[in-house]
Structures are given as C-alpha cells and as structure tokens.
Amino acid sequence: MHKQNSESAEDVIWENFRKRAEELQARSRSMRRVSADEKTRIFQDRAHALRQEKDKPVGDQDVLYLISFYVGGEFFGIEVKYLQEVYETAQVTEIPCTPDVLTGVMNYRGAVLTMIDLSILLDLRRDTYRKEAAGPSKDVKGQNMSPEKVLIVAHAGIKAGLRIEKLDDLLTLPRNVVQAVSSFFRDKNQIVKREAKRGNRPLLIIDPEALLNDERLIVNEDVS
Amino acid sequence: MKAMSSYSKNTMQRKLMLIIVLTLAIGLGCVSFLSIKNDIDNIKNAEKNHMDLLSNVIVEGIKNAMVTGNAPIVINWLDSIKKSNGLLELKDYRRDGLAAFKNNDTRKEVNEWLGGKRFTLRISPEIPTPFDPTRMEAFNQAVNTSEAVSYDEEIDGEPAFTRLVPILKDDRCILCHGYDDHPVRSILQISVSKIATIEAINRDIVRAVISSLLVILVIGFIMSLLINREVIHPITEAVSRISKAAHSQDQITSQQASSVQEITATVEELNASSKQVNTKAESLAAQSQKALFVAHEGQKAIDESISEMNKIKKKVADIAEDVLTLSENTNQIGAIINVVGDIANKTDMLAVNAAIEAAKAAEHGKGFAVVASEVRSLADQSKKAAEKIETLIQEIQNSVNSTVMTTEEGGKKVDIGVTHILQAGSTINTAIETISSTADAANEIAIASRQESLANDQVAEAMGQINRGMQASSAATKESLSSIRALQKRIDRKIQETKKLSDQQQ
Numbered sequence: 001m002h003k004q005n006s007e008s009a010e011d012v013i014w015e016n017f018r019k020r021a022e023e024l025q026a027r028s029r030s031m032r033r034v035s036a037d038e039k040t041r042i043f044q045d046r047a048h049a050l051r052q053e054k055d056k057p058v059g060d061q062d063v064l065y066l067i068s069f070y071v072g073g074e075f076f077g078i079e080v081k082y083l084q085e086v087y088e089t090a091q092v093t094e095i096p097c098t099p100d101v102l103t104g105v106m107n108y109r110g111a112v113l114t115m116i117d118l119s120i121l122l123d124l125r126r127d128t129y130r131k132e133a134a135g136p137s138k139d140v141k142g143q144n145m146s147p148e149k150v151l152i153v154a155h156a157g158i159k160a161g162l163r164i165e166k167l168d169d170l171l172t173l174p175r176n177v178v179q180a181v182s183s184f185f186r187d188k189n190q191i192v193k194r195e196a197k198r199g200n201r202p203l204l205i206i207d208p209e210a211l212l213n214d215e216r217l218i219v220n221e222d223v224s
Numbered sequence: 225m226k227a228m229s230s231y232s233k234n235t236m237q238r239k240l241m242l243i244i245v246l247t248l249a250i251g252l253g254c255v256s257f258l259s260i261k262n263d264i265d266n267i268k269n270a271e272k273n274h275m276d277l278l279s280n281v282i283v284e285g286i287k288n289a290m291v292t293g294n295a296p297i298v299i300n301w302l303d304s305i306k307k308s309n310g311l312l313e314l315k316d317y318r319r320d321g322l323a324a325f326k327n328n329d330t331r332k333e334v335n336e337w338l339g340g341k342r343f344t345l346r347i348s349p350e351i352p353t354p355f356d357p358t359r360m361e362a363f364n365q366a367v368n369t370s371e372a373v374s375y376d377e378e379i380d381g382e383p384a385f386t387r388l389v390p391i392l393k394d395d396r397c398i399l400c401h402g403y404d405d406h407p408v409r410s411i412l413q414i415s416v417s418k419i420a421t422i423e424a425i426n427r428d429i430v431r432a433v434i435s436s437l438l439v440i441l442v443i444g445f446i447m448s449l450l451i452n453r454e455v456i457h458p459i460t461e462a463v464s465r466i467s468k469a470a471h472s473q474d475q476i477t478s479q480q481a482s483s484v485q486e487i488t489a490t491v492e493e494l495n496a497s498s499k500q501v502n503t504k505a506e507s508l509a510a511q512s513q514k515a516l517f518v519a520h521e522g523q524k525a526i527d528e529s530i531s532e533m534n535k536i537k538k539k540v541a542d543i544a545e546d547v548l549t550l551s552e553n554t555n556q557i558g559a560i561i562n563v564v565g566d567i568a569n570k571t572d573m574l575a576v577n578a579a580i581e582a583a584k585a586a587e588h589g590k591g592f593a594v595v596a597s598e599v600r601s602l603a604d605q606s607k608k609a610a611e612k613i614e615t616l617i618q619e620i621q622n623s624v625n626s627t628v629m630t631t632e633e634g635g636k637k638v639d640i641g642v643t644h645i646l647q648a649g650s651t652i653n654t655a656i657e658t659i660s661s662t663a664d665a666a667n668e669i670a671i672a673s674r675q676e677s678l679a680n681d682q683v684a685e686a687m688g689q690i691n692r693g694m695q696a697s698s699a700a701t702k703e704s705l706s707s708i709r710a711l712q713k714r715i716d717r718k719i720q721e722t723k724k725l726s727d728q729q730q
Contacts, residue, residue, distance in 0.1 A: 050594055065583035067576070080583040086576045087568075149573075167572075170597070172578040 068168035072124030082208035090147040114163040257430035279389040313415035326352035383418040488687040495680035505669035512663035544631040551624040568606035573602035
C-alpha cells in the first residue's frame, strides 16, 4: 500500500510537470499572437500621444527644440537646428600631435570628421564621469557598448562630432524656461551660456557656435 | 554401632567354639574308643589265655585222675575247683549231652569192655542233668570238630564266658575205653564270670571319658580366651567396620537413589528439551529454506535494480544532453536577441534623426515628429524586451548549468546507488551462504537432537533400572543391617555368658 501510495504520489508529481509543460507550450504559442485587449491598449496609447501633441498650443517662435544627452555625468542639451544627425560609430581613429580635446577622426558617410571630447573641453573630470557613466550605462548592458554615439554638429560650414555617453531625448522647451547660466560659469566657459530646468536637474545648453569656434580646437603645431 | 559390632563378635565366637569343641570331642572320642577297644581286646585275650590255661589244667587233671580209674576223685576235685572264686560252672558232659559221673552207664560199659566187675557201681546213681539245650549246636560242634568252642552267656543273671573243651582220648584211655572209637571222650564246660572284666572295661571307659572331658574343657577355655583375644576382637572390629560400611552404604544408597531419581527427572527434562530442539531445528530448517528462496528473489531484484539503475544513468545522461541542447538553442536565441537589440538601437537612432529632421522642418514636420517619437518608443520597448530576454536567457543559462550539474550529481548518485546495490547483492550472497549453512546446521541439529532423544530414552530406561537396582540394594543393605544387629545381640549374650563362666571358674 505504501509503495503504491508513493508511486501514485510520484505519478501526481509527474502529471503536474506534464501539465505545466503543456501550459507553458500553450502560452508560448499564444504569446505570438497579440490579443484584442493588447491591440486596443496600444492603439489607445498611440491616440493619446497624438492628441497630446495636438493639444500643445505653442508657436515656433516660443519653442526650442533640444536634444538632451549625458557627458561626464552632466546633463547637456543642444539645439536641434545645429544638429545634422545622431550617428553611431565603432571606430575612432586617433590622430597624433593634436590636443586631447580632439580625440580623433571618424568615417562619416565617406567623409573624415573631427571628433571632440566634450568632457575635456568642458573640463569635466573624466575619472568621475567615467565612474558615473558606468551607472547609467548598466541599463544598456548587453547592447553594443563599443559603438559610440556621436552628435554631428554643423554650423557655418564647420562640422564636428561630439562624443556622448548616452542620448536622452528630443525635448521641446518653451523659451521662457531657458535662462542664462550663472556668471561664474560664464566667465570660466564660453560654451555653455544658457540652462534650463529639466525635472530637478539643470540642463546645460551648449552653444555650438562657441564650441566650434573655441580656440583650443585650433591645431597649430609642427611636428619634426 | 558398638552394640552391633559386639553382637557379631559373639556369634562368631560361639560358632568357633562350637566347631572347636566338636572337633576336640570327635578326636578325643575316637582316641578313647580306640584305646578302650584295645584294652577290652587285651582283657579278653588275657581272659581267654586264662581260660585256656585253666581248661588245660583241668582237662589234664581229669585225664590223669581218670587214668587211675578213680572217677570219684575227679568228681570231688571238680567240685572243689568249682567252688573257687569267679568260676560259675565246671561240669563234664558225655557225648550224648548228659552230665558225666552221675549214673552207672559208663561204668557198666567199661566193666563190660574189661569183662568182670572191675569198677564198682554206684549205690545210688543220680539222674544226670542234660546240657543246656539252647547251646546244643555249640556242644555238637565241639564234639564233631574235637576243638574248644567259646561263647558268652548268662548264668543265674550273671554274664559269663563259657568254654566247651573236648577231652580227647589218648593211648592211656584205650585200656578202659577201648570200645569207643570216638576221639572225644567228653566235653568239659567251664564258665567264668565276666563281671570283673566288664567292670574293668567300664572303669576304663569312664576314666577315658572323664579325662577327655577335662581336656576338652581346658582346651576349650584356653581356645575361648585365645579366640576372644586374637580372633573375636578383630572380627568384632571388622564387623563393626562392616556394619558402619553397611550403614554408610545404606545412606549412600539412599542418596544415590535420590540422585538417580534426580538424574531421571533431569534426563526426562533433557528429553523434552531435546524434542523441543528437534521441532525448533526442523522449523528453522524450513524457515531457512524459505529465507533462501527470499534471498534468491532479492538477488534477482538486485540484478534488475542494477539494470534499471543503468537505464536511469543513461536517461540522466540523455537529460544532460537535452539540457545542453536547450542551452545551445538558448544561446542562439541570445544571438537573435542581440540582433533584435541592435535593430532596436538603430531604430532608435533613426527615430532620433527623424525627429531632428522633423524639428528642422518646424511646422511641416510636426506629424512626422509624432511618428518618430512613436517609433522611438517602440524601439525603446524592443530594447527593453530584448534586455529582459537577455536576462531570461542568463537565468536559463544558469538553470541549465545547475541542471547539468544536478544531472551529473544524479549520475554520480546512480553510480553510488549501483555500488550500494552491488554491496547489497554481495550482502545477500553472504546471507544466502549463511542461510544455507544455517539450514545445514539446523538439519544436523534436528538429526542430532533426534539421536539425543533416543539416547535420552535409553538413559532414562537405564536410570530406571539403576533406580530399581538401588532400591533392591537398599533393601538388601537394610536386611543385612538387621541381620548384623541380630548377630550382634547374640554375640553380646555369648560374651556375657563367657564372662559369667570365667568368673565362676575363677
């Protein structure tokens, strides 16, 4: 009797296993199909998003279009009108006898493009940034870390690539929320002239004109 | 004990005394008889010689007197002799058995022979007395044989020795008695009293008997003392010891009897227990056979278990292989998911760039900006899904690794189980050997106990016989003890008598 009981108990266990396996199989099959509720929800969300955009009563004159990103743990923004493209490259070729700010050149659609390291340019502590950057970069772990995102900035015929750690979002900010940075910051650095509050963080808006015309970017060295 | 010993002592003494006295009496009696007989013969011979002498003297006297032809002298002489002491009868008889010299018959014959009256006839002849008619045979014998004949007789109530002596005719007689041719002239009867002789013999006998009795008494007394000291005392001691021994033997016998009874009881118990052992051993043998059967079944089960375990091992290996295949598949999924992530990333980039373009287009690009935002969100979702899948794949890989390890462990466990089962198999083999040897031993025990039971029966029987023998022996011992007691009593009495006797003698 005992043996039979144990056998029947084992039978029950295996029966449960079999049921679970069948259920899992059925669920995996059903996962491929999107249920009607799911569809409804997706469409509703989309409609809501569209409605929100339309509801915004803002004129072009009063609005700034910004791309926000992270470099060296700091939150930066740059106006879309100066941006040509967000590009991704896996290979950056370093050029000798150039300042550290110019980290190298890259192949941008068949053309050679100079790349600028903002962290050096803005005198951000690289170590700190690297450490801090390791935090948010965890979210994208497993994805291609090696290819770096590069913001292709163009102004007045000068084109350069800004190496960034992480792309944040495309922002639409009213002009009135943008204000000038503190005088201390302005004296020290000509590149960041304005800032805006984004949540609880300050969004430092980079002036591409000043950036591209920075004297540190001018290479004037002879190599013997 | 003392009483018993003295008791046997007295019996012994008495018997010994009896034997000695009897021997002495017989010996002395024989000696006395022989000496008395010799004396009597001597006396008789002396008497006979005496008689011969006397008769010869008288015959010669008669003859000499008769030659003179003077018969009256003879008659007177004879009468005078006849008066002598001890002589009971002295008579002369003619051949015809009549007393001589009484009438005139012979004178007439002689006168006739001689012619004339030479011899004067008696004036008053007496009538001759005849010879004792009862002794005529002896008389005739003496007449016919011409030899003396002797016999004993009783004359006037007095024992007498009588001799008939024939007076033979010689040359001198022919002168007067020539007419007679018979050699015997007459028979002279001489009877001598035997009283003296008998008295002498009696005196002799009395003397012999008295002396014998005296000797017997003296020797008997000495012997009694000697026996008492040298024989009876040791014998008494011996009897005492024997009595003791008999007594202790009685005790021992009774002890032995009780021991024998105990042994008999023990043997019966042994018998019962050996019968129990027999039954138990037989049932043990049967159970051993069953156990052997069960053990063989166990052996078979172990062989089956080993094959099943090997199957399980193979299955576990199969599971490990399947799981590894699953891991490879999962890795492929990972690769696909990488691609998906890449695509999502690129899509994101494209969406960003599209948004940039839309922003540059200002009012015209507004709708496109919405689409770009939507695409970006989708890309983001894809990215997140891919990340999730990545995590899941990691987990799956972990699970697969642990599953592979678990299956490896399972395989090892199966190996251990196989080892254990092999051990169990060897244990069962040992058990089989042990059980079979147990079965053999049980069979042997059964046989041995059966034999033991038989032996016990025999022992019980023998014990019964011994018991009966012991009882008989005990009875015999008791009997001998009682007889020893009786003997003791008699000896005691005898000793007392002997003491009294010796006291009296002293």
